[in-house]
Amino acid sequence: MRDIANRVVQSAVLAPVVQNATVTSSAIDLLGFNSAMISVATGIEGVTLSSSVHWTFILQHSDDDSTYTDVTSSKDVTDGTVDSDGIFLKLDDNAETPQVSGIGYIGGKRYLKIITTKTGTMSTGTAMSINCIKGDAIDAGDVTTTFV
Numbered sequence: 001m002r003d004i005a006n007r008v009v010q011s012a013v014l015a016p017v018v019q020n021a022t023v024t025s026s027a028i029d030l031l032g033f034n035s036a037m038i039s040v041a042t043g044i045e046g047v048t049l050s051s052s053v054h055w056t057f058i059l060q061h062s063d064d065d066s067t068y069t070d071v072t073s074s075k076d077v078t079d080g081t082v083d084s085d086g087i088f089l090k091l092d093d094n095a096e097t098p099q100v101s102g103i104g105y106i107g108g109k110r111y112l113k114i115i116t117t118k119t120g121t122m123s124t125g126t127a128m129s130i131n132c133i134k135g136d137a138i139d140a141g142d143v144t145t146t147f148v
Contacts, residue, residue: 008133009033024116030112035134037135039100042127044127056116061113
């Protein structure tokens, strides 16, 4: 059996809390790593999700941690897809939550962010968290667990 715990870095980029508004994760710096995966976990929704009341999760990347653009090319991701708006996950049905979803990033940019967008009226919100798992460290000394 091979050890994975000492080969990856996990960072909480959106702390687990009930959200009822659009929120942007903290920046993810991929310097020193050759792979990354975004993991989204949501709890039971506080409202009835539908086509007019839903959550979307948008993946963005940047060279300079200043100017971010939506990841819209499937060539930049693995184990999932992005649409022309950068959406890699849409939760619009109560049967979809609670859940854990992920998408890999293989694009060439150094920084990532995830925008969690609320559509419609959500008085009570939905519990959610977002983590980034960075792997394939260039230097083994870079592999430590960090929390934002």
